[in-house]
Amino acid sequence: MTSSMLRPLIYLSVLSLLAGAAAQIYEQQTINASSVLNSSCPFTFYGRTYQQIYVTISNDTFAICFNGFYDPQTRGDCIVGPQFPFNQITFYTASYSYNYYYYYCYMVLYTSDYYNYNFSYTQFVLYNSTTGASVSFYEGNKGSWVYDVQVNGVTVDKLNINNSATSYYSYASVDIRGCRHSGVVYKPGTAVTSDPTTCYSLICDTSAVLRNVTCDPWERCQGNGICASTACTVTGPAVIDFYGRLGSIQDRCTYSLLSRLSGPSFQVLANFQERRRKDVSFVDSVALVLSGSGLFINLGQGGTVQVNGAPLALNSSALVGGVELFKDQSGVTARLSLSNYTVSVFFNGYTAQIHTAGPAGSPLSGLCRNSSVSLSEVRSAYSASGCEVLYNDTADSSVNCSAEMQRCNLLRASPFASCNDLVDPQPYISACVATMCRYPSVDELRCQFPQAYAGACSLRGGGAGSWWGAVGCASPQAYCPDRLCSSHEFCARGAGGSVCLCRALFAASHSSTGALGAPAVCSSNAASIALARCLLEERNISYSALHLRDGRCRGRMDEQTHMLTFSFDTSNTCGAVITSNDSYVTYSNAITDQDNSSDVIVRHDQVYIDFSCYYTQPQIRSISFRVKTKCVRLSDALKW
Ligand SMILES: *[C@@H]1O[C@H](CO)[C@@H](O)[C@H](O)[C@H]1NC(C)=O
Numbered sequence: 001m002t003s004s005m006l007r008p009l010i011y012l013s014v015l016s017l018l019a020g021a022a023a024q025i026y027e028q029q030t031i032n033a034s035s036v037l038n039s040s041c042p043f044t045f046y047g048r049t050y051q052q053i054y055v056t057i058s059n060d061t062f063a064i065c066f067n068g069f070y071d072p073q074t075r076g077d078c079i080v081g082p083q084f085p086f087n088q089i090t091f092y093t094a095s096y097s098y099n100y101y102y103y104y105c106y107m108v109l110y111t112s113d114y115y116n117y118n119f120s121y122t123q124f125v126l127y128n129s130t131t132g133a134s135v136s137f138y139e140g141n142k143g144s145w146v147y148d149v150q151v152n153g154v155t156v157d158k159l160n161i162n163n164s165a166t167s168y169y170s171y172a173s174v175d176i177r178g179c180r181h182s183g184v185v186y187k188p189g190t191a192v193t194s195d196p197t198t199c200y201s202l203i204c205d206t207s208a209v210l211r212n213v214t215c216d217p218w219e220r221c222q223g224n225g226i227c228a229s230t231a232c233t234v235t236g237p238a239v240i241d242f243y244g245r246l247g248s249i250q251d252r253c254t255y256s257l258l259s260r261l262s263g264p265s266f267q268v269l270a271n272f273q274e275r276r277r278k279d280v281s282f283v284d285s286v287a288l289v290l291s292g293s294g295l296f297i298n299l300g301q302g303g304t305v306q307v308n309g310a311p312l313a314l315n316s317s318a319l320v321g322g323v324e325l326f327k328d329q330s331g332v333t334a335r336l337s338l339s340n341y342t343v344s345v346f347f348n349g350y351t352a353q354i355h356t357a358g359p360a361g362s363p364l365s366g367l368c369r370n371s372s373v374s375l376s377e378v379r380s381a382y383s384a385s386g387c388e389v390l391y392n393d394t395a396d397s398s399v400n401c402s403a404e405m406q407r408c409n410l411l412r413a414s415p416f417a418s419c420n421d422l423v424d425p426q427p428y429i430s431a432c433v434a435t436m437c438r439y440p441s442v443d444e445l446r447c448q449f450p451q452a453y454a455g456a457c458s459l460r461g462g463g464a465g466s467w468w469g470a471v472g473c474a475s476p477q478a479y480c481p482d483r484l485c486s487s488h489e490f491c492a493r494g495a496g497g498s499v500c501l502c503r504a505l506f507a508a509s510h511s512s513t514g515a516l517g518a519p520a521v522c523s524s525n526a527a528s529i530a531l532a533r534c535l536l537e538e539r540n541i542s543y544s545a546l547h548l549r550d551g552r553c554r555g556r557m558d559e560q561t562h563m564l565t566f567s568f569d570t571s572n573t574c575g576a577v578i579t580s581n582d583s584y585v586t587y588s589n590a591i592t593d594q595d596n597s598s599d600v601i602v603r604h605d606q607v608y609i610d611f612s613c614y615y616t617q618p619q620i621r622s623i624s625f626r627v628k629t630k631c632v633r634l635s636d637a638l639k640w
Pocket residue numbers: 030031032033087
C-alpha cells in the first residue's frame with residue numbers, strides 16, 4: 001500500500017490533547033542487537049495475549065516475535081522479514097484510556113532515521129484497543145518490503161510495501177485479531193467447525209471470541225446446499241416457533257407467520273378468531289401468499305381452499321400456480337417447491353404446521369422466526385379493523401385445571417416419549433395447559449395438542465405410533481370437514497354431530513340489544529330484514545317455520561352467510577303496514593311462526609318479532625337531491 005499518510009509519531013501528540021484522558025508514555029529504550037523488550041500493557045496477537053516481544057536483529061533478517069527469538073524451527077508467533085538499514089532502533093510503549101470507555105496500547109519500534117528528514121526510516125507499530133488490534137509497518141527506504149505475519153510458523157497475513165522512487169514512505173497494516181483453535185488461526189466472523197447434522201458450530205465471532213452457536217434451523221444443510229428446517233406449529237392461540245419458543249395470540253388479527261422478503265418471496269399468514277369465549281382466540285385460517293405471482297391461497301375451516309378468493313373444489317390433489325395442494329382426512333397441505341427452497345403449510349382447522357427449507361442465510365421473518373416479537377411488527381394489513389381489541393370473559397367453572405394439566409403432561413409419557421429427544425414437549429405442554437385451563441374441553445380441543453406434537457415429531461422424522469388411543473382420541477382427522485360455517489360462526493362438535501354456533505363476540509354484540517340479526521333496511525318501495533341462523537338456533541327457534549305477517553312470505557336462507565332474509569315491497573306487502581307523510585315512508589311488519597298472524601294473543605312457545613324501518617322521502621324542492629335510508633334497530637322485540 002502506497003500512501004502519503006501522516007507521519008506515525010503524530011500518535012504521541014494526540015495523547016495529550018483529550019481532557020479527561022489518562023495517557024502514559026513509558027521510557028524509551030534503544031537497541032542495536034537482538035533484545036527482549038517489555039510492554040507496559042498486555043497485548044493480543046491472534047487471540048493470544050503477550051507482554052513481551054523478542055526483537056531479532058541479524059544481517060539479513062528482522063523479526064518481532066512474542067514467544068522467543070525468531071527461529072524457523074520453533075514455529076513461533078512472529079512478524080518476520082528482511083533487515084533494513086539502521087544505526088539504532090528506539091522502542092517505547094504507550095497506553096491511553098478515556099473514562100474506562102476507550103483503551104488502547106501501542107508498542108512502537110522505529111529507526112533513528114526518522115529524524116533525518118530524508119525519510120529513510122522504518123517503523124513498526126503494534127496496536128491493541130478495545131475495538132481492534134493491528135500491526136502497521138511504515139517504510140521510507142525504497143524498494144519492495146514484505147514481512148510475513150506468522151502464527152505457529154504459518155504465515156497468516158503479509159505486510160507488503162513497494163516503495164517507489166516517487167513516494168517518501170509507504171504504509172501497510174493488518175488486522176491481528178483472530179481466534180485460535182487446534183493451533184489454527186481463524187479470522188473474526190468465520191466458522192471454525194460446523195456440524196450440519198447436529199447444527200452446532202464453533203465460530204470466531206466478529207469480536208474475535210470463540211463461540212459455540214446453534215445454526216438457524218433452516219441452515220441445517222444437506223449435501224446439496226439445501227438446508228432443512230424444523231417445523232413451526234400454530235395450534236389454537238399458541239405459536240411455537242422454529243426454535244421451540246412459545247408465543248400466544250389473544251386478539252383476532254391476521255399475522256405473518258413467515259415472510260421471505262427477498263429472492264423468490266412468499267408469506268404465510270394466519271388469521272385468529274374467537275369461538276366460545278371472547279378471550280381465547282384460535283387459528284382460524286392460514287394463507288400462502290406468493291408476492292411474485294400475486295397468488296393468495298387460503299386454507300380455511302372445514303378443509304376449504306380458496307384461491308384468490310374463489311373456492312376451489314379439492315378432492316385429493318391439485319396444482320395451482322406452482323403450488324401443490326393435497327387433501328386427505330387429516331387436513332389440507334399447500335406446498336411450494338422451487339429449485340432451492342420449499343415451503344409447506346398444513347392446516348386441519350385447529351393446527352397449522354409450517355415447514356420450510358432453503359439456502360442458508362435466507363432472510364426470513366414472522367412469528368415462526370420469533371414468536372415473541374412485538375405483534376405490531378408482524379400484524380398483517382389483511383387484519384380486520386379493531387381486531388386487536390382484547391376482551392375478558394368470566395372464568396369457566398366447568399374447567400378442572402389440574403385434570404387438564406395431567407392430560408397435557410402425557411406428552412412426556414409413552415408413546416410420545418420417543419419424540420421427546422427430537423422435539424421438546426415443554427412448549428406444547430405449556431400451550432396445552434394455557435388453553436385447557438381457560439377454555440372448556442369441548443369440540444375435540446384436548447386432542448389438538450397431542451396431535452400438534454405428534455405432527456411436529458413426524459416433521460422431524462420421528463413418530464409416536466398410534467398415539468391417539470393412549471390419550472382417548474380418534475385418529476387424526478381434519479376438524480369439522482362436514483360443516484361449513486359462516487364468518488360469524490364456528491363449528492361445534494357435540495354428540496349429535498357438527499353444528500354452527502355464533503362466535504362469542506357476535507353473540508355478545510346481539511345479546512346486549514336482543515337483536516337477532518342485522519337492522520331492517522328500507523328503500524323507497526321495499527324493505528328487508530336479515531336474521532342470523534346461529535342466533536335463532538341459540539334460542540331454539542326453528543327458522544323454517546318463520547314467515548312475515550302474510551304466511552306466504554317466508555325467509556330466504558343464504559347458504560354462505562347463514563342469514564335468513566325476509567323481504568317485501570309495495571307490490572307485495574306481506575302484511576306490512578306502510579304509512580307515509582311528506583318526510584317519511586314507514587314500513588312495519590313482523591316475523592312469526594304463528595299460523596294466524598293477525599292473532600294478537602301471543603302464546604309463550606311462539607315467536608313474534610315485530611320490526612319497522614322508515615325511509616326519508618327525497619326533498620322535492622331540495623337543491624342537493626339525496627336519498628337517505630334510516631333504519632330502526634330491531635329492538636327488544638322478541639316475544640315468547
Ligand atoms: C550498540 O549499542 C551499544 C550500547 O547499547 C553500544 O555500546 C554499541 O557501540 C552499539 N553498537 C553499534 C554498532 O552502534
